[in-house]
Amino acid sequence: MAVSSESVDISHAMVIAPVSPADWLIVAPSILTILGGAICLMSRKDTAAQPRIGVLFLMLLVFATGGLFLHVLDKGVVTMVMGRWLPPFGIAFTADLTGATLAFVASLVAFAAGVYGIVDVDGSGRRYGFYPFLLLLMTGVCGAFLTGDIFNLYVWFEVLLIASFGLLVLGNERAQLDGAVKYALLNIIATTLFLLATGLLYGLYGTLNMADIAIKTREFGIDGPMATIAVLYFLAFGMKAAAFPVNFWLPASYHTPRIVVSAVFAGLLTKVGIYALLRIFVVLMPEARFQLQDLIALVAIATMLTGVFGALAQTDVRRLFGYLVISGIGSMLAGLAIGTTPALAGTIFYAIHSIVVMTALYMAAGVMNAMGGSYSLRELGGLYAASPAFAAVFLVLAFAVAGLPPFSGFWPKVILVEAAITTGRVWIAASILVTGLLTSIAVGRVWIFAFWRGGPEGTPDGAAEPGALAAAPGLARPVVWLPLGVLLALVVFMGIVPEPMFQVTGRGATTMVDPIGYVRSVFGDSL
Amino acid sequence: MEAGLSVLIGLFFAVSVYLLMSRQIVRIMLGIAILGNAVNLLIFTAGRLTREVPPVIPEGALTPLEQTANPLPQALILTAIVISFSFFAFLLVLAFRSYQELGTDDANEMRVAEPAGEPAPPQGY
Numbered sequence: 001m002a003v004s005s006e007s008v009d010i011s012h013a014m015v016i017a018p019v020s021p022a023d024w025l026i027v028a029p030s031i032l033t034i035l036g037g038a039i040c041l042m043s044r045k046d047t048a049a050q051p052r053i054g055v056l057f058l059m060l061l062v063f064a065t066g067g068l069f070l071h072v073l074d075k076g077v078v079t080m081v082m083g084r085w086l087p088p089f090g091i092a093f094t095a096d097l098t099g100a101t102l103a104f105v106a107s108l109v110a111f112a113a114g115v116y117g118i119v120d121v122d123g124s125g126r127r128y129g130f131y132p133f134l135l136l137l138m139t140g141v142c143g144a145f146l147t148g149d150i151f152n153l154y155v156w157f158e159v160l161l162i163a164s165f166g167l168l169v170l171g172n173e174r175a176q177l178d179g180a181v182k183y184a185l186l187n188i189i190a191t192t193l194f195l196l197a198t199g200l201l202y203g204l205y206g207t208l209n210m211a212d213i214a215i216k217t218r219e220f221g222i223d224g225p226m227a228t229i230a231v232l233y234f235l236a237f238g239m240k241a242a243a244f245p246v247n248f249w250l251p252a253s254y255h256t257p258r259i260v261v262s263a264v265f266a267g268l269l270t271k272v273g274i275y276a277l278l279r280i281f282v283v284l285m286p287e288a289r290f291q292l293q294d295l296i297a298l299v300a301i302a303t304m305l306t307g308v309f310g311a312l313a314q315t316d317v318r319r320l321f322g323y324l325v326i327s328g329i330g331s332m333l334a335g336l337a338i339g340t341t342p343a344l345a346g347t348i349f350y351a352i353h354s355i356v357v358m359t360a361l362y363m364a365a366g367v368m369n370a371m372g373g374s375y376s377l378r379e380l381g382g383l384y385a386a387s388p389a390f391a392a393v394f395l396v397l398a399f400a401v402a403g404l405p406p407f408s409g410f411w412p413k414v415i416l417v418e419a420a421i422t423t424g425r426v427w428i429a430a431s432i433l434v435t436g437l438l439t440s441i442a443v444g445r446v447w448i449f450a451f452w453r454g455g456p457e458g459t460p461d462g463a464a465e466p467g468a469l470a471a472a473p474g475l476a477r478p479v480v481w482l483p484l485g486v487l488l489a490l491v492v493f494m495g496i497v498p499e500p501m502f503q504v505t506g507r508g509a510t511t512m513v514d515p516i517g518y519v520r521s522v523f524g525d526s527l
Numbered sequence: 528m529e530a531g532l533s534v535l536i537g538l539f540f541a542v543s544v545y546l547l548m549s550r551q552i553v554r555i556m557l558g559i560a561i562l563g564n565a566v567n568l569l570i571f572t573a574g575r576l577t578r579e580v581p582p583v584i585p586e587g588a589l590t591p592l593e594q595t596a597n598p599l600p601q602a603l604i605l606t607a608i609v610i611s612f613s614f615f616a617f618l619l620v621l622a623f624r625s626y627q628e629l630g631t632d633d634a635n636e637m638r639v640a641e642p643a644g645e646p647a648p649p650q651g652y
Contacts, residue, residue, distance in 0.1 A: 151603055158610045165617060177625040178639040181552065184621060188559055188614055189547065195607055196566045202600070203573025256640050315648040377648055449649060457649055 015084040022071050026080045026093045028064040029103060029142035032057060037135035047126040051118045054131030058107070058114040061138060065104040068146075072100040073504070077511065077521035079148060087148075087522045088209035094148030096518055098348055098508035102275055103145040105352050108490070109267045109359045110138045112483035113260050116363055119479055120260040125170055133170070134264065137163035144272050148522060150198055150284075151208045153276065157191050157240070164269060167261045168253060179253030186249040190239035197232035200225065211522035213284050214515050222287040230288030233280045234296070241273030242326050243333060244303040250326060251310065255318035255375075259366035262318060266325045267359030271351045274332045281336060282344060282512045289339055297337035297428055304330030304435040311442040316375050317365045317450070320442060321358065324401055327435055328354045331416060334428045338419050345509035346415035349501055353408040353494060357400045360487035364394050367480060368450055378457040380450035391451045393488055398443035400491045403436040408494035411501070532572045539565035552622045552632040559618070563611040567604045574600030 010016070036057025043049050072078060072095050081090035095103075114134060121130045140160025147153050168180045202208055204225050205216045217226070239246040250270070254262050281289035281296075289296070307327025314320040328350065335347030365375065367390060372380040384391040400407035413432055420429035453459055494501050511517050539561055546558030574597040582595040626632050629639060 151606075155606065155610070158614070162614065162617070165621075169621070172624070174628045175640045177621065177628050178637050180621055181625050181637065182634075182640075184618055185552075185555055185559070188618070189562070192559070192562050192566055192611075196569060199566060199570035199573050199603075202570065202603075203575075252640055313647065315645065445648070 013086055013089075015081055015086060015090075019080055022075075023078055023080045025064060025068040025071055026078060026095050026146055028068070029061055029107070029146065030139050032060050032064055033135045033139040033142065036060070037132045037139065040132040040135060041129065044127060044129055044132065047123045050126040050131045051114070051121075054135060055111070055114045055118070057135055058111040058138070061142070062104075062107045062111050065100070065107040065142065068095060069100045069104040072097050077517045079521045088207045088212040091152050092148035092209055092211070092522055093146050094211065094518065094522055095146045096508065096511045096521075097504060098278070098512055099145040099275070101348070101504055101508060102271070102351065102355075103142045105355050106141050106145065106268050106271075107138065108486065109355055110134065110141075110264065112359065112363075112486050113264045113267075116263070116366070116480055116483040117260045120258055120366060121170075125258065128170055129166060130170060130258075130261075133163045133166040137167065137264065137268075139163075141268050141272055145275060148210050149208050150201065150210055150213065153279075154191065154195055154198055157194065157272070157276075160269070160272065161187055161191060164265065167264070168257050170257060170261065173256070176256045179256035183249045183253035186239065186246075190236050190246075193232055193236035193239070197229050197236060200229050200232070204229065209522065210279070210284060211515070211519045215519060217285050217287070222285075222291060226285065226288060227291060230281070230285050230292060233285075234277070234292060237273045237277045237280065238299065239273075240270070241277060241329050241333075242270045242303075243299050243329055244306045244326070247303070247326055247329075251319060251322050254322040254325070255316060259318070259362055259369065262322075263359045263362035263366070266321065266362050267355045270325060270329055271332075271355050274329065274336075274347070274351050277333075277336060278344065278347065278512060282339075283515045283518065286513075289336070293337050293339055296333055297425065300330050300333035300337050301427060301431045302330070303327070303333060304431050308435050308438040308442065312438060312445075315377050317368065317377065317380075317446055318362070318375050320446065321361050321365060324361070324439060324442065325354070325358050327439065328358070328401075330435065331413065331432055334420065334432060335416050337428065338416070338423055338425060340419055340423060341506070341509045341513050342415055343419035343423075344512060345502070345505040346412045346419060348505040348508050349415065350409075350412035352501070352505070353400070353412055353491075356487050356490045356494075357397060357408060360484060360491065361397050361401060363480065363484050363487070364390075364397055367484070368394075372450065377446065377449045381453040381455040381457075381459055384451040385454070393484060394451065395447065396488060396491060398440075398447055400495065402440035402443055404440065406495045408491045410495060411498045528576045529572055532568060532576070536565050536568050536572065539568065550634045552626070552634060555634070556615070556618055556622060560611075560615055563607070563615075567607055567611075570600050570603050570607070574603075 040050060040053050077096045079092055079094045081087055081092050083090050117130055137160050140156045140163060143156035144153055147156060165184055168183060169176050205213055207213055242250040254265055304327050307323050307330055310323035311320045332347045332350050335343040368380060368383060369375050371383055371386055374380055396407060400409045403409040403413040417429045417432050543558045543562035543565055546554050549555055577594055577596045580593060580595045582598045584591055629637055
């Protein structure tokens with residue numbers, strides 16, 4: 001006798017109620033970017049239409065993630081389950097405040113990069129798919145920030161990775177191929193390790209849903225297999241986040257692609273790794289974080305210092321900024337090592353600051369190259385005379401990246417140093433401060449050579465030729481002022497009015513440390 | 528059964544780590560391929576091995592009548608295989624193109640992006 005599907009009560013297995021329209025915002029970023037990427041791909045030979053479609057969809061993405069951010073800010077954690085299967089069986093998309101905020105900021109940065117790309121990416125770059133790759137990269141980035149399933153997180157990592165390969169080799173130059181080989185090999189090993197840890201985790205708990213794992217790890221406590229899994233995750237995401245000593249792919253590759261691609265990479269990719277570390281070690285395995293905190297602290301200090309020493313040793317400004325990305329990762333890891341709620345809020349704040357400011361710095365490097373004809377500190381010069389306004393923009397970004405007030409880098413460092421001192425970790429506080437000092441020296445040197453010095457190396461003091469650089473083509477055009485201006489406004493806003501950021505990151509960190517809201521959003525209020 | 532496969536997986540990991548530590552890009556690629564297979568086998572084993580009972584609910588019943596094979600690891604592995612396969616295809620082309628351009632597949636000699644012995648940055652004007 002066949003059982004008709006009507007006679008069975010399926011409410012124990014499936015979501016019966018229709019999903020509210022606002023909850024569709026959780027999957028909107030992924031849907032929009034895949035759709036936009038597909039349309040861009042189909043029209044990729046129409047190089048004039050490419051930027052229009054790309055920028056349009058990136059703008060829609062900003063609206064979608066902005067809406068999601070406001071929705072989460074209003075309602076708390078929201079969940080949507082694929083295929084209507086009740087969790088933990090259906091793949092869940094769960095947006096908490098941290099994920100939604102990061103997705104929003106990442107979309108803003110991608111939009112800025114899309115506009116910047118109108119000038120920076122020429123016809124061949126458009127034909128070979130800059131905009132489709134950028135949109136699909138954002139699919140991966142937003143998916144990773146919003147998913148509530150750990151295997152799904154792996155899939156989004158792979159999506160953003162394959163899109164980043166495409167962006168990295170755009171142009172097919174020798175240095176790009178060299179950088180891409182190292183980037184690709186090391187990143188694939190990292191994601192395979194991530195998959196390995198996920199396989200072991202599944203064998204241990206029999207579930208892949210993050211909320212379900214969070215319940216089970218708290219139930220069972222830490223034991224041998226779990227410690228192994230935690231270390232594997234730390235290694236895998238440490239590689240992704242470019243933590244010392246597994247970060248050699250970053251300085252090998254970040255200066256080789258087009259400058260707008262470098263800007264997107266520097267802003268987004270490593271921060272997805274940091275987000276995954278936060279998700280794993282704060283929400284899923286808090287006890288494992290407690291066990292590993294000394295190791296994380298050591299790695300954090302080493303990452304900060306090696307990063308900034310690397311920056312001091314560079315002549316090429318792109319490579320210099322690449323090392324500053326690494327050094328910032330160290331500061332974010334420091335928050336994870338301290339592990340208190342304020343420290344984690346500091347990490348989230350720092351991640352947002354770093355997304356914005358590193359992208360803006362690379363964009364500024366592109367303008368420096370367009371005006372001065374080089375990326376080398378030996379050949380640059382006279383930019384202050386050429387454009388005092390641009391010099392001011394760079395100075396703001398330099399202050400922000402060094403963590404000097406009144407710009408965005410100052411506050412997260414204040415929170416992190418305070419948290420380090422109150423928990424008695426003086427070494428972490430000292431390294432953050434020393435790193436800040438050395439960073440100011442590194443960017444200050446860029447300022448002195450590229451902006452103050454009258455011309456290339458050897459120009460006598462005081463000899464400037466104003467106007468010689470003013471007629472530079474390409475990136476010196478006004479359209480690049482829009483993306484740079486948006487990012488600059490964010491940097492200044494976060495620095496001068498930090499209160500909203502304190503609120504958002506503080507609430508984000510609280511939801512992560514005590515994931516009861518997260519779990520209830522997935523499994524309903526009965527838990 | 529699980530124990531036997533675990534030993535095999537361990538062997539796979541040993542071989543892949545050995546190959547990954549090589550300087551030749553081709554060997555590293557082989558290491559990555561084997562690493563991917565090792566992880567897939569590991570997921571398969573982690574889902575516990577139950578043989579020859581497909582996870583299909585017979586007509587008229589609401590639940591499976593006996594313990595069935597776990598379908599989830601198979602879904603995970605299929606996803607992972609597709610992803611690692613496409614990545615491997617990309618890597619092969621990338622390695623070939625870089626061999627054409629750089630004339631070497633020795634990782635130590637690939638110094639175009641980071642030239643050896645660069646001079647220090649300027650110390651003053």
